[in-house]
Each structure stands twice: as structure tokens, then as C-alpha cells.
Amino acid sequence: MAESRSGSAWPLRGRAADIAVTAGVALCVVGGKVLGIILSKDVVSAGFLGWVMIVIACTAVWFRRRHPVAVVLVTFLTCAVYYPFTEPGSPILLTFVVALYTAAAEGHLAVAVIVAVVTVIAVGYGELRTSVRHVDDIALFMMVGWLVAVIAVGGVKRNRQAFLEATEQRAVEAERGKEEEARRRAGEERLRIARELHDALGHNLSMIHVQASAALHGGDPAQSREALKVIKQASKEALRELRTTLGVLRQVDEQAPTAPVPSLARLRDLVERAEASGGLEVRTEVVGAERPVPQQVDLAAYRIVQEALTNVTRHAKASTATVRVHYDDDVVRVEIEDDGTGGPVTPGNGIHGMEERVRLLGGEFGARQGTDGGFLVTATLPVTDTVLGEST
Numbered sequence: 001m002a003e004s005r006s007g008s009a010w011p012l013r014g015r016a017a018d019i020a021v022t023a024g025v026a027l028c029v030v031g032g033k034v035l036g037i038i039l040s041k042d043v044v045s046a047g048f049l050g051w052v053m054i055v056i057a058c059t060a061v062w063f064r065r066r067h068p069v070a071v072v073l074v075t076f077l078t079c080a081v082y083y084p085f086t087e088p089g090s091p092i093l094l095t096f097v098v099a100l101y102t103a104a105a106e107g108h109l110a111v112a113v114i115v116a117v118v119t120v121i122a123v124g125y126g127e128l129r130t131s132v133r134h135v136d137d138i139a140l141f142m143m144v145g146w147l148v149a150v151i152a153v154g155g156v157k158r159n160r161q162a163f164l165e166a167t168e169q170r171a172v173e174a175e176r177g178k179e180e181e182a183r184r185r186a187g188e189e190r191l192r193i194a195r196e197l198h199d200a201l202g203h204n205l206s207m208i209h210v211q212a213s214a215a216l217h218g219g220d221p222a223q224s225r226e227a228l229k230v231i232k233q234a235s236k237e238a239l240r241e242l243r244t245t246l247g248v249l250r251q252v253d254e255q256a257p258t259a260p261v262p263s264l265a266r267l268r269d270l271v272e273r274a275e276a277s278g279g280l281e282v283r284t285e286v287v288g289a290e291r292p293v294p295q296q297v298d299l300a301a302y303r304i305v306q307e308a309l310t311n312v313t314r315h316a317k318a319s320t321a322t323v324r325v326h327y328d329d330d331v332v333r334v335e336i337e338d339d340g341t342g343g344p345v346t347p348g349n350g351i352h353g354m355e356e357r358v359r360l361l362g363g364e365f366g367a368r369q370g371t372d373g374g375f376l377v378t379a380t381l382p383v384t385d386t387v388l389g390e391s392t
Helices: 016-039 048-062 068-085 092-106 108-130 137-217 223-249 264-276 295-316 350-358 384-390
Strands: 280-285 320-327 333-336 366-370 374-381
Touching: 016 048, 016 092, 016 350, 048 068, 048 092, 068 092, 092 108, 092 137, 108 137, 137 264, 137 295, 137 350, 223 264, 223 366, 264 280, 264 320, 295 320, 295 333, 295 350, 295 374, 350 366, 350 374, 374 384
Parallel strands: 280 320
Antiparallel strands: 320 333, 333 374, 366 374
16 A cells, blocks of 8 residues: 555545556556557557557556556566567556556565566567667667666655654554553552542541540540540541642642641651540650651651551550651661450551552561560661662
């Protein structure tokens, strides 16, 4: 389908191009034949064989793109029969030229070259065997030039088409790669937002649920008022966390709400809210000198402690929980241990979310039953720039 893919100025494509080329070639060949008859004034010598060869050659042009090699051979044979055995002359050679060009343009360059060489040899041999010169030196030279030019143009067109197709394929692959990268980034962003919503809202909503149950079923008005105070503070914190998380979904030209970023520096507030949920004493231990750590590590450590305390409040039936933060040279390690009797824990979204946070930062995560009962959550997070760069 050379004409339909070349991207040239030729306006016709597909079957319309086939019709136009075939009709044009037939008009030239038949018109030349008729003109030769008129000029020679010898209608009888036109002969039936000449017309048969013309019809076969012109018809073959219609199939040149579907069967380029066969059409080259057919037009070669018709010309080989027409010129030695019929008169007057006709530009039937045009069908052969078009067939050669199409064969070269469709990638059959070797076939086109071989047939062209055979044609030149056959013409030269025919001229040597006869005493009458049908093709003089200039005409023979021009014929060779035309054959070479036609094959060269067809080969160039083929190479250009291959280049355009390769360029188009690379563009398609590049676009596909961009789309896949965009989908991957969008998926990662959805997961990140889902983790933030789960960790931020789950903790506060769990406390609201516990305190609402205490206020609903408790008979002491003072205890109910205290529970309502905790609910008020937890709902305020949940709303603040929700606004902060949804800020990433705002348009660039919108001003996102400002709020303190969750970090280990706010660990005391987190512990106080967990204790305010009722019935749980939370102890904190800090080993090593406290120091600033990368923001993603700080946020991950905070969310892990938050989710672990939420699980303790909801499932562990514990009276005390201990939060330990170890600052080493190249890692920050957090441990959350409780004395609960909730039994074996089936990993859910909370534990999977904590593990995924740690894995994305290239750290190590553990969640298991404690040696003395209860449950132990550990997370070791790297704080060196090299490790963080490789994990992102």
C-alpha cells in the first residue's frame, strides 16, 4: 500500500489511487497505440496479438501493489512479446516501468534490479542479432537511465516509508510509556491518599466511637461530659487531618489549608489523645538524641504509631501501651507494645498500610505477638539520603 502510506502530496488513497494509476497508464498505452496506427495508416498491421498484450499489461497494473513481483514478470513478458512481433509501436513499456517502481517501493528491490538487468541484456542481445537497429545508442542509454532512476526512486520511497513508520512507532511507544507512567503515578497517589485517610481518620474516629459508647451507656453525667469533650477534640483533629490530606487534591491556584504536619515532634499530642479515649495508659520512651529526620520518615513514623495505638484501643483489651523511639546514626526505630489479651491478630488494612509505608522507604517492619502476651509492632526506617534516594 505504498501510495496510501507515503504521506506525499498525492491526494488519492487506496482503491481510488489504483483506479487513477491504472486508468492513466491504460490511456497512455492505448492512446499511443491508436496514434501509431493513425500515423502509420496501417490498420491491418496493428494485429490482434498487440491488443492482447496491451490488455494483459494494463490489467496487470491494477494488481501491482497486491502482487508486485508477479506484475513485474507479467509486464516484462508482455513487452518482450509486443515489441519484436507487433507494429506499430506503443508505450506499453510504461506498464513495465510502473511495475518496477512498485516492486522497489514495496521492498522487492533485488527482484526489480535483476529484472531490469535482464531487460537491458535482452534488448542488447536482440539488437546484436539483427541487422536493423531498432534502438540506437542514445535510446538504449536513456532506457537504462530510466530503469535505474525508477528503481532508485522506488527504493528511496521504501526507505523513507520505513523511516516514517519507525518514527511513528517510537512516538506511539513513547506516548504509551507516558500514559503508563501517568497511570502508575496516579495509582501510587491514590494509595498514598488512601493510607493517609485511613491512618488520619481511623485513629480519631475510633476514639469518637469508644467515647460515644461510654457516654451513651455510662450513668455518670460527669463521665459523659468528659467523653463529649474527648469526642469534640477528636472530631476537631479528624477534620483538620481531613483538610490537610485533601489539600493535595486542590487546584494549583487554590490555597490549601495550613495545619501542623504530623511528625514525631507531635508524639505527645498523639499519646494524650490515645489516653483520653479511656482506660489506656501510654508510656513513651526515647532512646538516643532526638534530631530532625527526613519528612517522609517523620510522617511514616508518626502514622505507624498512630495506627498501632488505634489498633490497641480497638482490639487489644490492653491497660497499658509503650511507645519507644530509637534514634540511631542511620535509622529511626519505633516500637509499640501493649499488654493486651486480644488474642492473635489477623493482619488487616491497618497493618498492611504500615508495612507498605516502611517498605516504600526501604525499611523493615514487624507485627507479632509479644513474648509476655499483648502485641508488638516494630518499624525500622532509614534516614540516610542514599537509602531514601534508592527507595523512591
